[in-house]
Amino acid sequence: MNLATSPLASPAATTHSRLTQTWAMSKRSIFAIARQPALVVPSLIFPLFFAALGASAFNKATALPGFPRVDSFLDFALAGNIVQGVLFGSVTGGTALATDIELGFFDRLLASPTSRVSILLGRLAGAAAFGGFQALFFTLALMPFGVSIAAGPVGLLVVVLSGATIATAFGGFTAAMALKTGSSEAVQGSFPLLFIALFFSSAFFPRETMRGNYRTIADVNPVSHLVEGMRGLVVEGLTAANVAKALLVPAAIGAVSITLALRTLSSRLASR
């Protein structure tokens, strides 16, 4: 069985029913997040902890050459903290999919007349909703401590959309890993890779302050560019370049990761 021959890919299946199924799967994954706060609280708490640490430890660094003009380190750190939280959260989404496979729920879904694609898209939609929520949560949580969005309410909306897009993009990779391995342990094992992608970027310090090979890696790391787009909205204002970087870079990563996840799903179905 593959995607093309799945029951709901038959002529009888309508676009409307596919959307309904995707929406039902999305609701399930969103409720799963809301009902198991212990799984997601770390991805909300840790970035805030790092933001608080950074604000105290690195505040004097904002005067260094290469640092953007900011009122406080928190203004600079917000974008990095959002991306950090969203990446942590994307592992949780992939782990949930792998757990569905381990527990046999995935097989029950396959046995039902459910669109195969909606199983994956539903999971990613849940990740997107949580990513957007994280972006909003971090921004609101840090506002009492002086963080402001230079791009205003529209900028905040773009930041939230960017959070959702980043979650979808990296959720696609963890979903692909879940579908490939069927092991929640293996998906959790991917966490260091995301950690490396995050640290070898400008998420925590500007690229302009880095040197040598480290700078070269940060220059080509797409995470640097999506963080800088979001950061630009926070510290500079609403510009087309900032919006494009904040939305299009994660969208491009998402196109790759979702294609990979769909192909992995297809391979998994074909091997059954």
Added chain:
Amino acid sequence: MSTMLSHAEQAPGGGVLRTSVGIAGRSVRTIVRLPSAFFPSVLMPIFQAIAFSGTYFAITLIPGFPTDRSMNWFLPLACLMGSGFAGVGLGLTTIRDLESGFFDRLRMAPTPRLSLLLGPLLSCWFRVIILVTVVLGVGLAFGGRLTDGVLGLFTVYVAALGIATMGAGWALGLAYRFGDMRAAALMQLTLFNALFLTNAQTPLNVMTGWLHSIARVNPITNVLRLARQGFLGEVTWHDSWGGLVAILVLGGLTLLFAQTGLRRLNQR
């Protein structure tokens, strides 16, 4: 059974040492038999040293920063983080042994109770020595430079073994009390906070606000100062004694916490 236990409890000191070494040997052999379980504990501090020193390279330009090499600042921190988590790893292993029933078999054996604590601690120290040696080697290859030769290296090892002892005592105490994986998050979070609420990222004179107030009184700050001396200047008694006292006091207290936890477990 009770006869066996009483024999075990009355075992002479040599018996304690022998069984401790035996228990430690089991753990050490897993490094060879299951290297995939050991490598991540070495790779993480290596990654941390490289990532932190690369990301935060520019902080060395802040006036008052004690070195112009970011690796010199972050390498001892990475050694201590890795060592602390090696201690916590002992707690996780013990939880698995408790859950699988292996620990009950150890308790039923005519084994001195002290060796159930000392054995894992010895294996932890052995792992820490390997870990610190590898991490230091990589760190020195990536730009770290000792400023006080062998003595500077010695203080890193002392501080690393001290943090590992604290981590192990704390984690074992929690493992014996909880008996399951509920303790894991608590073990890791407390160690993480204890290490980061210090001068881990920047020196006291560079940091501002709430972190400065906490780091100034956090005894782990002294342990980090002890570890960093040989990378920032000369090793002095002034920068050493605070760390040594912190290791002795906190190491002693956490091991006592573990020992009382083990006693409670035996009374269940």
